[in-house]
Amino acid sequence: MYCDCVIKPTVSLDEQVVAPIEPMSGADAGPATQPRATLADVGKLAGVSPKTVSRVMLENGAVSAETKERVMAAARALRFRPNNLARSLRHGSVTTTVAFVIGDLTNPFYFLVAAGIERELAKHGLMMILAATDDDPGSEARVVETLLKQRVRALLMVPIASDQSYLEGERQLGTPVIFIDRPAKNLVADSVVLQNFEGTADAVRALTAAGHRRIAFICSPAGLYTHQQRLAGYRQALREVGVTDTAPWERLEEVGGPSAAESVESLLAMDEPPTAIVAGNNKASSGVIHALRGHPDEIAFVGFDDFELADAAGISVIAYDPAELGRRAARLAVSRLQDPIGPPQHVEIPTHLIARGSGEIPAPSVG
Amino acid sequence: MYCDCVIKPTVSLDEQVVAPIEPMSGADAGPATQPRATLADVGKLAGVSPKTVSRVMLENGAVSAETKERVMAAARALRFRPNNLARSLRHGSVTTTVAFVIGDLTNPFYFLVAAGIERELAKHGLMMILAATDDDPGSEARVVETLLKQRVRALLMVPIASDQSYLEGERQLGTPVIFIDRPAKNLVADSVVLQNFEGTADAVRALTAAGHRRIAFICSPAGLYTHQQRLAGYRQALREVGVTDTAPWERLEEVGGPSAAESVESLLAMDEPPTAIVAGNNKASSGVIHALRGHPDEIAFVGFDDFELADAAGISVIAYDPAELGRRAARLAVSRLQDPIGPPQHVEIPTHLIARGSGEIPAPSVG
């Protein structure tokens, strides 16, 4: 996930200390930028009123062909470009931008979600503002506030703070707020999440069908909504085959606690070690795979979330399309813009098991 | 790069055909959204003029403690949120948004660049709008135009079209335009690129130092500025040891032509096959690695661009920090905002060789 490059301190650009730009101060924007041509400027040059120029630009009202030609020539000459800020303001501050708020921008998962959002929004003439909270729950509300001041048309976000009730007012004002990957806390709102429960349950069911009963679940770290759902799916599938006490096989790690690899060691050291392991997230998968290197073909394994080279390594996973998460969220936002009423929607993106071998290792037959 | 998931057609949200939203039409925005409180509304409630409320919000002008309290209470009661559109308009349409235009949003490389940009911009109170052209050169100018209508403060872009002269006017108007990864064509502008030439040259120098002389260069596809630079670096390093005719070892593939793997086969089938191979991009690396599987430890290999698991596979690469590309571009944009004058800057982000084994295979000693 991180680049291990060590960048040489060679720089071609002077390491100048750049003073922070005060939003909107205008005064410290350095040397004045050239003034841009306005409708009035174009109109003056073409010998018509600003309103007529506006008509030409919007291609609505009636304008004679000759006037139109003259106006367009003037606009070209002055390099006129309509000012969408003024447009938006005139129309009650209705913009064409939608915000997507993420915790960690360097997580490729969110990037794919963002890609899905961007494409879907583009279909409707909307643009995406990408904002990050750097995984700092405290900054979430601040970042969101800044975006709302920009009058973003809708808000898509992966919640990171422990409370989103501060968005209640905005929602009532009619701004679509869509939560991605995890539902909001203390707020009734739309959300688009994965089939976490079903995905994990299906994986475990495949394992139980292959005879496994001692199946472990490792999540590192665990705590997010997604992890809880996946854990619940794991428990449910085991309950279906009569295994009710899953506690001994659960390894829900906290930040700073034992690693996934260490958990595997402790599991294998049990009197009756598990015959299969399910990982609740990518990081756990990575740890398990490393730890299982010394035990090839002994323990079945399925991870949640596909990863590069999982194919080559023959690792079975519960997979899904991250971009679909974004697409659906964006689509939901758009439909809310057109029709704000109606109960909160809760969309689930399908997950499915990809069998590549590691999850198909049968349980050792009990002699 | 692509998820191979097959998404089940299960949907929880009705597949409604969503009519495209006409930018700013306002009329089709569906049911009217609640009107938002303005400075005037707050002022009325607090018994002061809008201007005084403005003073409280901006924390500039002098306001008595008692009035301030009253105003803040009123603002809270009305859920007032300053309108940045109006602010920007008032200040000559100076916004706090910067655009980053990419061709392919799903390319993780650009995502890391975007992450670098976002972080750097955030330091200066600027937000990032992410826009994609879907690798369609024809749409580049259109996308840029839309962004400029939004009055983005600066424009960062990975050029994809064959001509960027259409930005000349905007540059003269004072908008910083920074090109990333590749310089602009037909336009004098700032750019932030990798040390493509030096990076490849260093890699080849390491190989020649290890005795290699028959070194191949594969790029798939080849054509971009970056590829040309890398090819030039390769040639230069070989020239330094007296090898001037590199043509037989160069495999610059076109889209639809032979794959990198096929090129490797053809190279190995030569009378005097190469003893080392350098890949000019990620895709070529992938092909070479596959093709070399049958020839372990025979041919030295170095790829341009690090990739996941290259470490585990012992592949030597020319690496760099993609986020740094974004950071420097953003920093350059910010410095341009403060001081627009000065000649175009051309920043080069350092690359460096990471030795992991594949590139350190010595040349077979000529008996």
Add this chain to the structure above:
DNA sequence: TCGATTAATGTCAACGTTGACATTCTCTCT
């Protein structure tokens, strides 16, 4: 031929904010 329709254009105000400037009032200093 005349009122009625339509085309082509213009005028005005308002979207929400804030800089420039004006006003009022209270101190402070001599």
Add this chain to the structure above:
DNA sequence: AGAGAGAATGTCAACGTTGACATTAATCGA
């Protein structure tokens, strides 16, 4: 006590655009 300084607040206009409405001229149907 009067002049001057400063604090606290207000008025006005403008940023660029466009909807609502007004105006004028040209076209049409009976």
